[in-house]
Amino acid sequence: MRLILIDHEAAFVTRVRQLVRRINGVEAVDEVPDLAELRRYAQAYPDAELVGLVSITMAARGIIKEFVQHCPQVPLVAIGGNDPDRMRAALGEGARAYVRRSDVADELANALDVVRDGGVFVPPVVAMRPGGEPLMTVAGPVPAGFFREDAGKQLTPRQREILSMIRTGRSNLEIAEALDLTVGTVKIHITAIFKALGVRNRTQAMVAADWLDLPAIDPVATQA
Known part of the structure; x- marks a missing residue:
């Protein structure tokens, strides 16, 4: 090198x-x-x-x-x-x-x-x-942590959607209301997202979302 x-x-x-x-x-x-x-x-x-x-x-x-x-x-x-x-x-x-x-x-x-x-x-x-x-x-x-370049391929469409909302700083409750899910279900998805990306918190997940260039999803638009 x-x-x-x-x-x-x-x-x-x-x-x-x-x-x-x-x-x-x-x-x-x-x-x-x-x-x-x-x-x-x-x-x-x-x-x-x-x-x-x-x-x-x-x-x-x-x-x-x-x-x-x-x-x-x-x-x-x-x-x-x-x-x-x-x-x-x-x-x-x-x-x-x-x-x-x-x-x-x-x-x-x-x-x-x-x-x-x-x-x-x-x-x-x-x-x-x-x-x-x-x-x-x-x-x-x-x-310190890291995530792999191909991490996004392990996410389901719903998980990518939730990660996009995490990227915008939405809370679990806001995500649940926007997607018509329970907060418990959202937490399950987020746990799976963290595991797939190899991150430990929401801020690291936001960095991963930036890297994966996921579109920012507005819960208000989603409800409409």
Whole structure:
């Protein structure tokens, strides 16, 4: 595996180079100025196993999606801060992992393992409020997790419908009323959805729904 870095901070690049020396399977680390150059690099070496590490501050809206459309064989690891919205945006455009800049030493190796396994790495940032304030629940902090690209194929049409509503932040009661189901039935479906996706909470399920690009379903429209 060859890592291709896109980052503006020399000290961070040096830190990553030092980290990957301890990660099995990484042969080399190269740098390119932007995703357009990474695309040319990938086209020049079509048989190389490449993974792009791109700072989200250097990837304008839509750029990751455009790159993934042209180079789907090159997984991207987005590097950013404790910002759930930016994380969801990067994963929604097709990045295969999101690693927090401040915790790259703890998260990068895990992210690369998950990406190699065909999954999508979601760090504990999903349990943070905007601004980085920790969100503690009765279950404690949400651990890192991932879901597989083909997870959506395991869902029934009804489960995909419910997941779409979870994506919009609807409660179990709102979903039940919109679909003319009992709350208990909705909970059973949600348990099955979490198991199929390999996620542990609604926020991770929302990230999965973004990745699967499920249409947002409005319960009011559904009732009509």
